[in-house]
Amino acid sequence: MYHPYFRGKQFDLxxxxxxxxxxxxxxxISIIEPVRESLSGLKRSIEALSNAGAIAALIVNPNYGDHTDSAEAIKKFVHEELDTHTNISVGILLTSTINTTEALSITSExxxxxxxxxxxxxxxxxxLAESTGSLNRDIKHVFLESHCGKLYQKHFTDYQRVLLRDGFKRQANRKYPDVEPFSDLHATFNDEGMNGFGDFLIVGDEYSESGGPAYAVAIHLTFIDPDMDDAMYTYHFKSDRQDxxxxxxGKFYEALVKLVAAVKEPNSKILRTSAVEEFLGLYDRKHFPGLGYIKKLSMKHHIEVLANYLG
Known part of the structure; x- marks a missing residue:
């Protein structure tokens, strides 16, 4: 059903x-694109998924990060470290730099x-559709909406299909509006003829190794609005100081004050997830856990919001 797409940085894992x-x-079902040379954090995350009984797809030919020149370390990782982890599928990233022959070669491994x-x-x-039609394999196709139109998707109607939409448009923190649309795909993926949907959570598809200096601090929280046909929106709680x-x-606390006020409003549409409760605890303690930790809480909140809606 829901397929969150993670790139394997520390706080994503x-x-x-x-x-x-x-x-x-x-x-x-998580889709994980490993981008760090060290795979120890990835291993711990996969072990947690296995212990919980969750399914994931691990991309073995990533397009970003430390393994783009050679994916041999990831392939070795799958064969040696994940031998007993039968819940992990192999993901093959089909970019403009790969052809059908190369894709099939990866599947054979x-x-x-x-x-x-x-x-x-x-x-x-x-x-690809013609070549894989004779394979006796469990195959699913995931389409990044910005790259795959209806005619493209039509080639794979005989398969399980997932539509991935980037609902988070990254920009400088100070430029975010207070609230903006995220996606309605959680409510409309069946209408799109899909078996599931996905997104890049509150990180977005755009990849960068590290963020620049934070002139403004922003906390991103998604919410589903029942008054807008269950469409999803994003609050951007920004610091007052941005220069x-x-x-x-201090800027995190300024943003956090706004988050707490929105959560405590009568008829607030923000779901009181475990992540939101942790934000409230940080407010009470006036504690700054670091920008990566804040991103992690926003991602966890997003997952919990969709779990609540779809459950």
């Missing part, structure tokens, strides 16, 4: 690890794993 139980209970083809700029959909990159802790 911690989000997976700490959300393993709710991912499993909700039947959510993992004959006993279910397959996820993630379509992101690939130019040979017809050839210098100093005092991130």
């Amino acid at each position: 911690l989000t997976i690890k700490e959300s393993a139980e709710i991912l499993a209970k909700s039947g959510f 993992f004959p006993n794993r279910p397959l996820y083809f993630i379509h992101s700029g690939f130019s040979e959909p017809k050839a 210098t990159p100093t005092d991130p802790a």
